[in-house]
Amino acid sequence: MSGHSSSYEPTSRWGKWWDERLPIMRMMHGQFVEFPTPRNLNYLWTFGGILMLCLVAQIVTGVVLAMHYQPSDVAAFDAIEHIRRNVNYGWMIRNFHAVGASMFFIAVYIHIFRGLYYGSYKAPREILWILGVVILLLMMATAFMGYVLPWGQMSFWGATVITNLFSALDTVWSGLGTAIVEWLWGGYSVSGVTLNRFFSLHYLLPFVLTGVVILHVWALHITGQNNPDGLDLKQPSDSVPMHPYATAKDFVGMFAFLILFAWFVFFLPDYLGHPDNYTEANPLVTPPHIVPEWYFLPFYAILRAFTGSFLGIPLGGFAKLMGVIAMFGSILVLVFAPWLDTSRVRSAKYRPIFKWAFWVFAFTCLALGYLGSLPAEGVYVFWAQIFTVIYFAFFLIAMPIIGLIETPKPLPRSITDAVLGSGAAAKA
Amino acid sequence: MASHADHADEANRRDFLVIAGNAFAAVGAASLLWPFIQQMNPDSSAKALASTDVDLSHVKEGQAITVMWRGKPVFIRNRTKKEIEEARSVDLAKLPDDGPEAADEKRVKPGHDNWLILIGICTHLGCIPKGQSMGDAKGDYDGWFCPCHGSHYDTSGRIRKGPAPHNLAVPPYEFVSDTKIKIG
Numbered sequence: 001m002s003g004h005s006s007s008y009e010p011t012s013r014w015g016k017w018w019d020e021r022l023p024i025m026r027m028m029h030g031q032f033v034e035f036p037t038p039r040n041l042n043y044l045w046t047f048g049g050i051l052m053l054c055l056v057a058q059i060v061t062g063v064v065l066a067m068h069y070q071p072s073d074v075a076a077f078d079a080i081e082h083i084r085r086n087v088n089y090g091w092m093i094r095n096f097h098a099v100g101a102s103m104f105f106i107a108v109y110i111h112i113f114r115g116l117y118y119g120s121y122k123a124p125r126e127i128l129w130i131l132g133v134v135i136l137l138l139m140m141a142t143a144f145m146g147y148v149l150p151w152g153q154m155s156f157w158g159a160t161v162i163t164n165l166f167s168a169l170d171t172v173w174s175g176l177g178t179a180i181v182e183w184l185w186g187g188y189s190v191s192g193v194t195l196n197r198f199f200s201l202h203y204l205l206p207f208v209l210t211g212v213v214i215l216h217v218w219a220l221h222i223t224g225q226n227n228p229d230g231l232d233l234k235q236p237s238d239s240v241p242m243h244p245y246a247t248a249k250d251f252v253g254m255f256a257f258l259i260l261f262a263w264f265v266f267f268l269p270d271y272l273g274h275p276d277n278y279t280e281a282n283p284l285v286t287p288p289h290i291v292p293e294w295y296f297l298p299f300y301a302i303l304r305a306f307t308g309s310f311l312g313i314p315l316g317g318f319a320k321l322m323g324v325i326a327m328f329g330s331i332l333v334l335v336f337a338p339w340l341d342t343s344r345v346r347s348a349k350y351r352p353i354f355k356w357a358f359w360v361f362a363f364t365c366l367a368l369g370y371l372g373s374l375p376a377e378g379v380y381v382f383w384a385q386i387f388t389v390i391y392f393a394f395f396l397i398a399m400p401i402i403g404l405i406e407t408p409k410p411l412p413r414s415i416t417d418a419v420l421g422s423g424a425a426a427k428a
Numbered sequence: 429m430a431s432h433a434d435h436a437d438e439a440n441r442r443d444f445l446v447i448a449g450n451a452f453a454a455v456g457a458a459s460l461l462w463p464f465i466q467q468m469n470p471d472s473s474a475k476a477l478a479s480t481d482v483d484l485s486h487v488k489e490g491q492a493i494t495v496m497w498r499g500k501p502v503f504i505r506n507r508t509k510k511e512i513e514e515a516r517s518v519d520l521a522k523l524p525d526d527g528p529e530a531a532d533e534k535r536v537k538p539g540h541d542n543w544l545i546l547i548g549i550c551t552h553l554g555c556i557p558k559g560q561s562m563g564d565a566k567g568d569y570d571g572w573f574c575p576c577h578g579s580h581y582d583t584s585g586r587i588r589k590g591p592a593p594h595n596l597a598v599p600p601y602e603f604v605s606d607t608k609i610k611i612g
Contacts, residue, residue, distance in 0.1 A: 157555065161576060164554035171593065183465075187474040189499040189554075197468065284494060284501050286556040290576045304577050307591045308524065316524060319591040320552055376578045 006030025031221050036239035037246040038227035040419050044114040045225065045246075046253025047107050053254055054104040055213065059206050061097040069149065071199035073192030076151035077280040095269040101143050102272040103261050105295035108139060116337070117358055119346030120226040126338040128219040131212055133334045138209045140296070140331075145202040147293055151195060152277030157290050159190045159198070165303075168324040171317060189283060229418040230346025231411065238415040289375055297372030298365050302391065303327040304376040305384040326388065333395045340395055342403030350409040354402045361394040479612035481604070484543065492560045494548060497611045501548040501556055502599055503572070504609075507583060512541055514570060515584035524587050525595045532584040535598055545609065546585040547599050550574040552592035557581060572596070 008029035010016045019026060068087050070079045083090035112132070115121055121129035148159045163184050169177035186193035224233055233239050240246070264271065272294060276287045292300050306323035309315055315322055348355040364387050371384045412418035480497045482504065487493055492505040507515075515532040523530055536544060550557050552574065558564040559572035559581070567573030567580035569588045574581075579590030586595040601611040 157576075161553040161555065164552075167554075168593075183469050185470070186468055187470045187499060189549075191474075191499060193474070283499065284496070284556065286558075286574075286576065288558075288575050290555065304591070307578065308589055317593045320593045323591060375575070381578075 007034060032247075033241065033243040035221065035242040036224065036233060037242045038225055038231075038233060038415055039238060039240050039245075040227050040229055040415050041225065041246065041249070042228050043249070043253055044110065044118075045227075046250045047111040047114065048220075049247075049250035050107045050254055050257050051104070051111060052213070053257075054100060054107055055206070055210065057096065058100050058104060059210075061093050061100060062203070062206065064093050065097055066203060069199075071149065071196045073151060073195055073281070076149060076195060080150045092265070095265045098273065099261065099264045099269060101146060102264070102293070102295065103257070104139065105143070107257065108136060109295070112136070112334075113362060115226075116361075117348045118226055118228055119230050119341070119343075119348065121334075121337045122341060122346050123338065124223045125219075125226060128216060128223060129338060130335050131216040131219060133331065135209060135212050135216060136334075137331060138205055138212060142202060142205040142209065143293065143295070145198040145205070148195060148198045149202065150277055151281045153279045153281060153285075153287050154274045154277040154290070156190060156281035156283065157286055158292055159194065161290060162292075163190065163194075165324045165327070168321040171321045191283075226346060227415060228347060228349060229412060229415060230350070231415050231418065234414050235416065291373055294369070294373075297370075298368035298391075299327050299330055299372075301368040301372035301384045302330050302388050304372070305381065305388045307376070307381055311382075311385050311389070326392075330388075330391060333392065337395060337399065340399040342400050343406065343408065344403075345408040345411065350411055351402070351406060352409065353406040354398075357394060357398040357402055360390065361398075364390045364394070479610050482609050482611065483607060484609060485607040489542065494560050495611070497547075497599060502611055503544075503546045503548040503560060503585070503596070505544045505546075505560075507542045507544055511570060511583040515582060515586075518582070518586075523595075525593065527595075529598075530586060530595060535584050535586075535595075537603055540603060543609075544583070544585060545598065545601055545611070546596040548572075548596070550576065550579055550592055551587065551594040551596065552577050552579050552590070557596075 006026045006029050008019075008026040010019045010025070015025070065083060068079065068083050068090060070076060080094070083094050085091070087093075115129065115132070144158070144162060148155045163181055166180045166184065167177035169180060171177075182188060184194070185191065186197060231238075274291065274293075279287075291297070303323045303326070306315060306319050306326060308319055310319075310322070343351060343354065345351055348358050368384065368387050368391065371380055371387065374380045376384075412422065480495060480502075482493075482495050484504065484506070487504065487506045489506050490508050492503060494501050494503055496502070505511075512532070518532075520526050520530050529535065533541075536542075548556055548560070553576060555574050555576035557567075557572035557574040557579070559566040565573045565575070567589075569580050569582035571581040571583045571585060571588075573579070574590070574592065577591050579592035580588050581592075581596055582588050584595075585598075587593070599611050601609050604610050
């Protein structure tokens with residue numbers, strides 16, 4: 001890692017011996033103790049640390065659960081109840097893991113919206129942002145496969161619906177989609193074979209995720225952090241050392257977050273799940289109303305918005321393919337945000353029009369989430385279509401056009417000026 | 429003696445060895461990949477095309493039963509005269525999936541026009557449509573209705589409304605006798 005040199009000097013003989021062979025303490029000191037952190041960071045910047053905590057918590061609880069779980073279609077459902085009732089503290093560790101998945105997504109969505117509001121995706125942080133999108137996709141794949149493991153009705157039918165998304169490729173090349181789906185299943189329907197491989201991948205992907213997180217942090221330490229004013233660090237008074245300033249603030253954020261986490265774990269462990277998942281998987285009965293976990297609802301609403309027609313435009317045999325493309329596209333469009341946004345001002349604090357577009361977009365995501373939880377009928381489909389259009393319009397129309405027509409508010413000359421008022425920089 | 433530099437731009441024996449060696453390694457690595465992909469495909473125990481015999485004698489007109497074949501539900505419906513008529517009075521050109529096999533006559537066995545036998549999996553995203561039990565919603569076309577994403581199928585199992593791209597599939601089957609079929 002570069003971006004900041006380290007003034008670390010070992011004092012003990014052992015420390016010197018080690019530093020000449022593997023200067024990891026030097027690197028840690030430079031990157032996580034002395035590292036210059038913008039002095040104007042607000043609590044939204046504590047979510048990086050909170051997410052790190054979530055990842056570690058999910059891996060630790062997951063490894064423990066795997067010691068008691070059985071990835072087989074005959075044993076999986078009972079294994080979960082075994083963990084909850086018999087295994088010592090199994091109820092608590094399972095709740096940490098199940099609630100932890102939701103908490104992970106709450107934190108990551110706040111982290112992403114923070115990035116969108118303050119322009120963290122813009123130059124020179126494009127790679128950092130794209131690695132973030134990769135992390136989001138890996139999180140989604142991991143969470144999806146994890147939700148299959150309890151082998152309840154929602155596990156089974158969620159797995160069926162999501163794997164069947166690939167069958168849309170039959171429209172592109174006859175038989176291709178079906179071949180992929182049967183390859184994913186290892187059979188002609190979701191079965192114990194599928195469960196077994198999903199367990200294997202659910203265990204693997206968090207470690208892949210960790211690897212991408214390391215790249216994400218690396219990229220962050222090359223460019224430095226964005227901040228609420230979207231300004232670069234220009235002078236020593238613009239920053240404070242990461243430790244103890246940012247680390248202390250991170251811990252306050254983490255503890256607040258852990259209060260919410262513990263509230264769900266100990267008082268509402270099943271609130272974020274679905275009661276149908278306490279019925280064992282039955283391949284002959286589809287629950288009357290399949291819904292994914294709450295964190296997938298906006299994307300599910302986009303998928304279902306493409307019925308036989310879209311806002312009056314008939315789609316015919318392409319409805320399914322269009323829905324699948326739109327759903328994946330709604331995440332992939334994030335990759336292009338750094339180039340779609342034409343404004344050179346990062347923070348929405350200084351962008352009067354973009355600020356409105358941002359809040360309309362945030363409302364759109366919540367509305368899509370709500371619509372995704374409702375049946376795909378009547379007026380709900382119409383509204384899902386409207387909000388799907390707004391979702392994509394934010395990226396493809398609002399981002400490029402607002403940057404061209406908007407007059408940004410005057411930017412402070414430096415972060416120091418932004419914090420202490422203009423002219424303060426000279427005194428600082 | 430020609431120096432090495434004279435031939436720097438020409439392909440020489442070393443270039444050939446490098447390209448051939450790398451190509452060999454690439455093909456080898458790629459072919460080793462195949463077993464790791466193929467292991468995920470349905471194995472021979474899953475492929476073993478088990479056939480299912482079904483006795484239809486207890487299914488009265490207007491009733492329907494569901495049986496399992498290859499891990500999938502198969503819908504068997506003993507259609508009423510009205511249902512058959514509904515299925516046959518449709519203009520095929522107006523169907524979303526109007527392939528050559530869309531005519532109701534082609535979706536049943538000759539002489540057994542009342543027996544409609546279908547794979548009971550929605551062609552959208554694989555849910556099991558409603559419509560088999562008495563109290564079920566049968567959709568706008570008296571056939572089946574998929575609750576997941578709102579696909580309506582008619583009394584011939586053809587998609588009429590909603591996101592599903594295809595008609596419900598007809599499994600391979602034959603009548604062993606007037607009241608017995610063998611699926612698969």
